[in-house]
Amino acid sequence: MAERKLKIATTSLAGCFGCHMSFLDIDEKLMLLNDRIEFNRSPLTDIKQCSPSDIGLIEGGVCNADNVRVLREFRANCTILIAVGACAITGGVPAMRNYFDLRECLEEVYLNGTGVTNPQIPSDTELPLLLDKVYPVQEVVKIDYFLPGCPPSADAFLQLLVPQLDGQKPQLAADQLHYD
C-alpha cells in the first residue's frame, strides 16, 4: 500500500533563495524524498496558492504587504510552520535597511541613483505596499520551529524533515546550530 506522502509547502519572502538552494543541496536524496514527500505551493512547482499541508517552510523576513498575506496563507494551511534561515528568524541582511528611513532609501535608488533617467518613485497599484521595516516572521504569525543558519546546511534540512516523515519531532544535532 502506498504511504501517504507528506505535503510540504515552501516560500521565499524577503530572502535571497539561498535557503531554498541549500535545501536542494541534498542532491541525489531528492530522489529518495520524492517517494515520501509532495510539494505544495513552492517556487519549485506551479501551485500558486497554499492548500492544507503538513509542513510549511518560510525563507526570508517580512518586508511588504504581500509577504504578510503569503505568511498568513501559510500559517492558515500548514500544520507545522518552520522559519528557515537568518532572514526569517531575525530579518537578516534585508533588515539592514531598518537603520534608514524608507524615503531616503527610495530617493537614493530612484531619484539620486547613478545614471537614472525619468527619476520617480515607482508607485503603481500593482506594486505591493512596503512596510517601514523588515520584520522577523514570528512577529507576524506563530512559528513552530526555527532552523538557524545563513543558510541552514542541507544536512540540517534532512534532520528537520526526515523524523517528521515518521511522525516524530524534528531533532537538530548541536553542530547544526550555527548562525552563518
Next chain:
Amino acid sequence: MTDSKSSKSTATGTRRIAIDPITRIEGHGKITLMLDSDNHIQEARLHIVEFRGFEKFIQGRPYWEVPFFVQRLCGICPVSHQLAAAKAVDQLAGINQLTPTATKLRRLLHFGQILQSHALHFFHLSSPDFLFGFGSDPMRRNIAGVLEKYPDIAMQGIKMRKYGQQIIEAITGKRVHGTGTLPGGMNRPLSQTWRDALLADIENVLQWSKNALRLNEQIHTEHPEHADFAMFHSNYLSLVDDTGALEFYHGGLRACDSGGTPIFDHQDYCDYRQILREEVRAWSYMKFPYLQQLGNDRGWYRVGPLARVNNCDAITTPLAEAARRRFKAFGGEGPVHNTLAYHWARMIEVLHCAESIQHLLHDNEITGTDLTAEKGDRRQQGIGVIEAPRGTLFHDYTVNDEGIITKANLIVSTTSNNQAMNESIRSVANQYLDGHEITEALLNHLEVAVRAYDPCLSCATHALGKMPLQVELLDAEGKLVHRLVKHGGAETRV
C-alpha cells in the same frame, strides 16, 4: 485555472488577469494582462514587486565587508556578486594584478557557479516545460514530475548542479554564502584532496554536459515552432576577451546590434557610466537600462547566454566551440534572436565550463599557496564587472578616506533583460492568448517566455519601494505592531 492566476473586471470593462507569483523562477515577480471584453490584449506587463535598498544600507560600512553582504542579495548566484564586488574591492585597495593562483582560483570558482546555476535553471526549473509541454498538467510540471517520468535526465541535472556546488564549497568553505575573496586575492588554497576529488568526477560531468547540450539541440530541431516563440530582434551586450572570445570573468564590453554589427567593442567597463543609463517606470521596481548612444527607445539590449554566444567570435575550448558553430549554422546569417535559444546557449556554456574546469584542475598552479598581492595606494572608486550566469553584472563603489562606502550602484544582470522580458510576454500574449479564452495552459506560455531569461528577481530588486496607502501589521495575537500611512497619489488595494 488556479486561483491565484486571478481575474477580475474593472469599471471600464477591461479585465485584469494576474499570474502571481510567477513560479519556477528565482525571485518575486508577477505578470498582469489587461483584456477587453473580447479577450483582446490591451496590455501585458512583468512587474518586479520586491525591494531591498542595498545601495542605501551599504553606505557607512567598511569596503572589505561588501563582498559578503552583497552575495546575500542572491542565493542562486552569490559567487557572482562576491566576485564582482571583490574585483571592485581590489581596485579600492589599489591592486591591479592578482597572483596567478588567486586568478585561477577565482576563475575556477566562477565556472563552478555558472555550471551549477545553469544546471539548476534548466533541469530543476525549466525542463518540465520542454519534457511535458508548455500546456501540460500543472501538477506534474515540476522537478518532482521529471524525477518520476525521466529519472535519468533529472539525476544528471542534480549531479551537475552538485558538482558546481562542490567546487564552490572547495574554494569558499560552503556551498551557499561562503568566504573566499580578499582584497587582492583569496583566503585559502585549494587542497590536494579536493582537487583529486573533483578530478575524479570531471569525465562524468563532461559527459552529462554533452548530453544536456544534445537534448537542447534536439528540442530546437524537433520543434521548429519554438523559433517564433517570443521572438524579436534586439541588441546584445556582453564581455569578450582581448581576442573577442567568450569570457566570463574579465574582459571588455561589446555591444552588437540586431544584425550582429558592433555598436562598440572592447570598451573598458570602468567607463560604464558613459555607456549605460537606466530609466525608471512607475509600474516596476526594476529599472530599464539602455545604451546611452541609442537612447531609451532603441538602446535596450539583451544579456546572458544568448547575448554572449551571439556576441563572441569564438569559444576557447574545443567542444563548446564546435557547439557554437552548430548554433550559428542553425541561426543562419547574423545573431540568433530566438528567445528559447537562451536554453541552448546556456548548455553550450555549461560544456565550456566543464571543459575549462578540467583544464584548470590539471594546472599545477591551482593548488599554489601564493594567494595575495601586495596592496597599493588606495583608491576612491572601484568598479567590478563580470559575466554572471544571467548576464553582465556591474558593481560600483565609492569610499571616503577611511575606506567607508559613501555611494554604491549595482546593475544586476536580470535588470538588463527587463525590457526584453516585457517584449517577450507581449509577443506571446499577442500570438497565443489574444482573442482566446484564457486557460492555465495558455498562461504558462507567458511564464515559459520569462523563464527563458532565467531571471533572478531576487537580486534584481535591491531597491526600495513606496508605500501607497495605510496598512496595519498585526502580530499573531491580532495586536497592532505597526501602521503605515499613504504618502503617494496612487489608489491601491491591499
